[in-house]
Amino acid sequence: MNGLTLDPPAAGPGPLGRALRSTPVAMALVVAVLILGFGALSPNWAFLRTSNLSTITLNVSVTMLLAVGITMILAAGELDLSIGANVVLSSVVGAKVLVALSGTPDEVRAAQYPDLALGVAAGIGAAVATGAAFGAVNGLLVTRLRVNSFIVTLGTMGIGTGTALVLTNGSNVPYVPRLLQTEFGVVRLFGVIPYPMIVVLAISGVMLYVLRHTRFGLYTLAIGSSREAAERAGIRTLPHVFRLFVLMGALAGVAAFLDLTRFATTNVGGHQTTALAAIAAVVIGGTSLFGGRATIAGSMVASLIPVILATGLVILGVQAFWQLIAVGMILIAAVAIDQRRRERLK
Amino acid sequence: MRQIERLAEMPEAGPAIEAVGIEKRFGHIRALDGASLAVRSGEVLALIGDNGAGKSTLTKIICGALAPDGGELRFWGRPTAVASIRHAQDLGVETVYQDLALAPDLSVAENMFLGREPLMRRLGGLVPALDRRAMRARAAEALAGVGISLGSVDRTVRELSGGQRQAIAVARAVMWARSAILMDEPTAALGTRQTAIVYDTIRSAADRGLAVVVISHDIPKMLSLADRIAILRQGRTVAQERAADLTLAQVVTLMLGGNGREEAA
Amino acid sequence: MRKITQTLAIGAAALALAAGTAAAEDGPIRIEFVAGMVGIPFYTTMECGARDAAAELGVELNWSGAPQWDLALQLPLLQAAVERDPHGVILAPTDPVALITEVQAIMDRGIPVVTVDGSLAEPVDVQNMRTNNRVAGGLAARAMAEAIGGEGTVLIVALNPAVTGNQDRADGFIEVIEAEFPGIRLLPTEYPGSDQNRAAEIVSAAIQANPDLRGIYTTHSNAAVGTSSAVIGAGKGGEIKIIAYDADPQQVRDLKDGVYDALVVQSPYLEGYDSVTLVTRILRGEVDPATLDDVYYPPMVIATRDNIDDPEVAAALYRDSCD
Ligand SMILES: Nc1ncnc2c1ncn2[C@@H]1O[C@H](COP(=O)(O)OP(=O)(O)O)[C@@H](O)[C@H]1O
Ligand SMILES: [Mg+2]
Numbered sequence: 001m002n003g004l005t006l007d008p009p010a011a012g013p014g015p016l017g018r019a020l021r022s023t024p025v026a027m028a029l030v031v032a033v034l035i036l037g038f039g040a041l042s043p044n045w046a047f048l049r050t051s052n053l054s055t056i057t058l059n060v061s062v063t064m065l066l067a068v069g070i071t072m073i074l075a076a077g078e079l080d081l082s083i084g085a086n087v088v089l090s091s092v093v094g095a096k097v098l099v100a101l102s103g104t105p106d107e108v109r110a111a112q113y114p115d116l117a118l119g120v121a122a123g124i125g126a127a128v129a130t131g132a133a134f135g136a137v138n139g140l141l142v143t144r145l146r147v148n149s150f151i152v153t154l155g156t157m158g159i160g161t162g163t164a165l166v167l168t169n170g171s172n173v174p175y176v177p178r179l180l181q182t183e184f185g186v187v188r189l190f191g192v193i194p195y196p197m198i199v200v201l202a203i204s205g206v207m208l209y210v211l212r213h214t215r216f217g218l219y220t221l222a223i224g225s226s227r228e229a230a231e232r233a234g235i236r237t238l239p240h241v242f243r244l245f246v247l248m249g250a251l252a253g254v255a256a257f258l259d260l261t262r263f264a265t266t267n268v269g270g271h272q273t274t275a276l277a278a279i280a281a282v283v284i285g286g287t288s289l290f291g292g293r294a295t296i297a298g299s300m301v302a303s304l305i306p307v308i309l310a311t312g313l314v315i316l317g318v319q320a321f322w323q324l325i326a327v328g329m330i331l332i333a334a335v336a337i338d339q340r341r342r343e344r345l346k
Numbered sequence: 347m348r349q350i351e352r353l354a355e356m357p358e359a360g361p362a363i364e365a366v367g368i369e370k371r372f373g374h375i376r377a378l379d380g381a382s383l384a385v386r387s388g389e390v391l392a393l394i395g396d397n398g399a400g401k402s403t404l405t406k407i408i409c410g411a412l413a414p415d416g417g418e419l420r421f422w423g424r425p426t427a428v429a430s431i432r433h434a435q436d437l438g439v440e441t442v443y444q445d446l447a448l449a450p451d452l453s454v455a456e457n458m459f460l461g462r463e464p465l466m467r468r469l470g471g472l473v474p475a476l477d478r479r480a481m482r483a484r485a486a487e488a489l490a491g492v493g494i495s496l497g498s499v500d501r502t503v504r505e506l507s508g509g510q511r512q513a514i515a516v517a518r519a520v521m522w523a524r525s526a527i528l529m530d531e532p533t534a535a536l537g538t539r540q541t542a543i544v545y546d547t548i549r550s551a552a553d554r555g556l557a558v559v560v561i562s563h564d565i566p567k568m569l570s571l572a573d574r575i576a577i578l579r580q581g582r583t584v585a586q587e588r589a590a591d592l593t594l595a596q597v598v599t600l601m602l603g604g605n606g607r608e609e610a611a
Numbered sequence: 612m613r614k615i616t617q618t619l620a621i622g623a624a625a626l627a628l629a630a631g632t633a634a635a636e637d638g639p640i641r642i643e644f645v646a647g648m649v650g651i652p653f654y655t656t657m658e659c660g661a662r663d664a665a666a667e668l669g670v671e672l673n674w675s676g677a678p679q680w681d682l683a684l685q686l687p688l689l690q691a692a693v694e695r696d697p698h699g700v701i702l703a704p705t706d707p708v709a710l711i712t713e714v715q716a717i718m719d720r721g722i723p724v725v726t727v728d729g730s731l732a733e734p735v736d737v738q739n740m741r742t743n744n745r746v747a748g749g750l751a752a753r754a755m756a757e758a759i760g761g762e763g764t765v766l767i768v769a770l771n772p773a774v775t776g777n778q779d780r781a782d783g784f785i786e787v788i789e790a791e792f793p794g795i796r797l798l799p800t801e802y803p804g805s806d807q808n809r810a811a812e813i814v815s816a817a818i819q820a821n822p823d824l825r826g827i828y829t830t831h832s833n834a835a836v837g838t839s840s841a842v843i844g845a846g847k848g849g850e851i852k853i854i855a856y857d858a859d860p861q862q863v864r865d866l867k868d869g870v871y872d873a874l875v876v877q878s879p880y881l882e883g884y885d886s887v888t889l890v891t892r893i894l895r896g897e898v899d900p901a902t903l904d905d906v907y908y909p910p911m912v913i914a915t916r917d918n919i920d921d922p923e924v925a926a927a928l929y930r931d932s933c934d
Contacts, residue, residue, distance in 0.1 A: 036932060174859065175864075186844030263836045265836055307812060310809070317820065
C-alpha cells in the first residue's frame with residue numbers, strides 16, 4: 001500500500017527554470033536593459049560612466065535600506081507607512097544629540113567640534129534608538145490594540161512628522177558638521193562604492209541571510225502566509241510582529257543617520273513619499289503585498305529602477321513633467337511584463 | 347459520571363489523555379458543557395457528534411489552542427493545565443486541525459517542521475541556520491511513511507490539491523507525535539483511496555503505541571476502525587463505549603438525541 | 612501715490628513727537644504682531660526688526676506666532692490678539708484666502724491691518740509688505756552671471772510650478788538671463804519638490820550629462836541642500852557655483868565655507884521694522900492709508916563671500932536671536 005502517489009510528481013523546475021520564473025532576476029534584466037538603453041541614448045555613453053553608476057547607488061542607498069526593511073514587514077503581512085516620518089524624526093533627534101555633544105553652542109556655531117567623535121557616536125546611537133522606539137510604538141499599537149498596521153502607521157506617520165516639526169519648529173537642525181558629508185556621506189571607496197552604500201549592502205546581506213536561513217525569517221513568512229498556521233505551530237506571532245516593527249524602526253534610524261551624513265542637515269520637510277517609494281520597490285521586486293512571499297534581493301534590485309529612470313531621463317534632457325509621465329509608464333510596464341512572463345512559464 | 351465510572355473499571359493502565367467535564371463558552375454560546383473523553387495509549391477513540399456539537403472545540407482545548415472555562419485535563423492521570431500549543435507538543439500531543447493550519451506560501455518541508463526546525467551552525471558555530479537538508483530528508487521520509495509522494499518537498503502548499511494538503515497535515519502529526527494524535531476530520535477532503543491510506547495510518551499509529559483521537563462523520567467506518575467511541579451532543583459527552591458494543595443505529599440516536607441514552611446503557 | 616520707504620523709519624524718533632491723534636489718548640500705541648510661525652531664523656529676524664522699530668517709536672508691541680506654519684494654529688492667535696483691543700495689527704497670513712474675512716472684520720472695527728511676508732488674495736488690508744520674488748530671481752541671475760563669468764550652462768532647481776511665489780523666483784531668473792546674458796545656456800528647469808534626495812538625483816544626473824555645467828540656482832533650501840550634496844559628491848565643490856535662497860546662520864556659514872557662492876537674502880528685518888513703523892504712523896495721522904500702494908517690496912540684498920561683512924549685508928542676514 002505504500003507509495004501511493006496523490007498526484008503525478010511535478011517536474012520540479014530546475015535551477016534555470018526557477019531563475020527565469022523569479023521576479024528578482026526579471027527585474028535585474030529590466031535594470032540591465034535600462035542601463036544599456038540609457039547608455040546608448042546618452043551623449044558619449046555618459047550614463048555608463050563609473051561615476052554616474054556610482055552616484056546612482058549613492059542616491060538609491062537610503063531607499064534601498066528602507067525597502068529591505070519593508071520586505072520583512074510585508075513578508076509578515078503587515079505594512080509600515082511611517083518609515084519616512086521615522087527617518088525625519090530620527091535624523092532630527094540624531095542631529096540634535098550630535099550637535100549638542102560635539103561642542104558648546106558657541107563652538108558649533110563657529111564650526112568648531114572639539115568632541116566630534118563623541119558627538120557622532122552618540123548621534124548614531126540616538127538616531128537608531130529613536131528609530132527603534134518609533135518602531136516599538138508601531139509594534140505595540142499593532143499587537144496590543146490589534147489595530148491594522150496600515151491605519152496605525154498612517155497615524156504614527158502624522159505623529160512622527162508632527163513631533164519632528166515640534167522639535168525643530170519646522171526648520172532643519174543647524175550646525176551639523178559638514179565633515180560628515182565630506183568625509184563619509186558622499187565619499188566613495190576606491191572612488192566607486194559610496195560609503196553609505198557599503199553600510200546598506202552589509203545590512204541587506206544580513207537581512208537576506210535572516211530571511212532565508214533563520215527561524216526568525218521563516219516565522220516572518222509563516223505569519224504572513226497564515227497567521228493561524230503559525231500560531232498552531234506554536235509560534236508566538238504577536239511578539240514576533242512587534243520585533244519586526246522594532247527592526248524596521250531601527251533600520252529607519254540607520255537610514256536617518258545616512259541621510260544626515262549625505263546632506264549635512266536634517267530633512268524636516270522631506271521624505272513624504274519615501275514610504276511609498278520603498279513599498280513600491282518591494283512589490284515590484286516580487287514580494288507579495290499580502291505576506292508570505294518575500295525577496296530581499298528583488299527589493300534591492302527593484303529599488304534601483306526609479307533612480308535609474310530619474311537619472312537617465314535627466315541625462316537625456318527630458319523635460320521635468322515628461323519625466324513623471326515616463327517613470328509612471330515604465331514602472332507599470334515592467335511589472336505587467338513580469339506578470340505575463342510568470343503566467344506563461346507556469 | 348457514567349463514562350468515568352466505566353473507565354475506572356478498565357483493567358489496563360489508566361488513560362494517556364483524559365478530559366473531564368470540560369466547559370467552554372464563546373460569548374453566550376455554550377460550545378462545551380461538560381464534555382469528557384479518555385483515550386489510552388495504543389487505542390483509537392472516535393469522537394462523534396453532529397455539526398456544532400463541540401468536537402473541534404474539545405480537540406483545540408486538549409491541544410492547547412484554546413483555554414477551557416472549566417473542567418480538567420489529565421495526562422497519564424496527572425491534572426495538567428495545557429498552557430499553549432507548545433506545551434501540548436512537549437507532552438507529545440500532535441493535532442491535525444480541521445482547517446489543516448498549513449501556511450500556503452511555505453514549502454511542504456517548512457510546513458512540516460514549522461516551529462521545530464532543526465538548526466545547524468555556520469561560521470564556526472557562530473551563526474545559526476536552518477538545516478534545510480535535514481528538513482527535506484526527514485519530511486520526504488515522513489511523507490513516504492504514510493504512503494504519500496509529492497515529487498518534491500520544496501513545492502509550496504499553495505500548489506497542492508486539498509487532498510495533498512490534508513495528507514501533509516496528517517504526515518506532520520504522525521511524524522512529531524510521541525504520545526497522542528488528535529485528528530479533526532482528517533479525511534474530509536480526501537477521495538476513497540486516499541481516505542483508505544489515512545485510515546491505515548491511524549491504525550498503524552495506534553499500533554505503535556500512540557493514543558489516537560479521530561473525529562469523523564463516517565460512523566460505519568469508525569465502528570470498525572476505532573476501539574472506542576465517544577459521542578458529543580450539544581457540548582456534552584452523552585456516551586463513551588467500546589465500539590464493539592455499539593451499533594450504527596445506537597450511535598445515530600445518541601448523536602441526535604431522543605431516548606438513545608437508555609438504549610446504549 | 613507715495614511709497615513708504617525704509618528711510619521713513621530713520622526719522623521715526625523725531626516723528627514720535629508729532630503724535631497726537633487717535634490712539635495716543637489712552638497711553639502708548641499698542642500693536643499686535645501675529646507672525647506666520649515662530650522659532651525659525653526668518654521670523655526671529657522679523658521680530659528683531661519689529662521690536663527695534665517699536666522701541667524707537669515708543670510703541671507697545673505684542674509678538675505672537677505658532678510653532679508651525681498652520682492656519683488652524685494661527686487663527687486663534689489672531690483672534691486673541693484682537694481681543695486685546697490693539698490700535699493696530701500686523702499679520703503674516705498663513706493662508707491667502709481664509710484670512711480675508713478676518714482681516715476685513717478687524718479693519719471694519721477701525722483697526723488698521725498691515726500684512727507681511729504672505730499676502731491676501733484680496734487687498735482688504737492697508738498694505739502688504741513682501742519679497743518681490745521676480746525681482747529676487749533677477750538679482751540671483753546677475754549674481755550667477757558674475758559668479759560664472761557670464762558664460763556656461765546653468766541649471767535651475769525649483770520647487771513645483773504650481774507654487775506661484777516660488778515659480779516667480781525661477782521666472783525672474785530666466786527673464787534676466789535671457790535678456791542680459793546670451794553666453795549662458797539654461798537647462799530645462801527641474802522640479803524636485805521639497806525632496807532633498809530627489810534634488811540630489813537630478814543634480815547628479817545633470818552633472819553627468821553636462822560637463823560644462825557651471826552654475827546651479829536653487830529656489831528653496833531643500834533644493835539647495837540636495838544640490839550641494841550632489842555637487843560635493845561629484846567632486847565639483849567650488850567649481851560649480853551654487854546660488855541659494857535665504858540667509859539662515861547655517862546658510863551663511865555654508866556661504867563662507869564655499870558650499871554656496873551667493874545667497875538671495877530676503878528682508879524679514881525690514882518687513883518687521885517697516886510694518887511697525889507704517890502702522891504707528893497711520894495711527895498718529897502722519898500717513899493717510901488711502902494714499903498707500905497695495906504692495907510694498909522692501910529692498911533685498913545678495914550676499915557673497917566678498918560682501919558678507921558689509922554692514923548693509925550683515926544687517927540683513929537672518930538671526931537666531933535679537934541680542
Ligand atoms: N471561535 C468561536 N467563536 C464563537 N463560536 C464558536 C467558535 N468556535 C466554535 N464556536 C461555536 O461553538 C460550537 C461548537 O463548535 P465546534 O467545536 O466547531 O463544533 P463541531 O466541530 O462539533 O462541528 C458551535 O456552535 C460553534 O458555532
Ligand atoms: Mg469541527
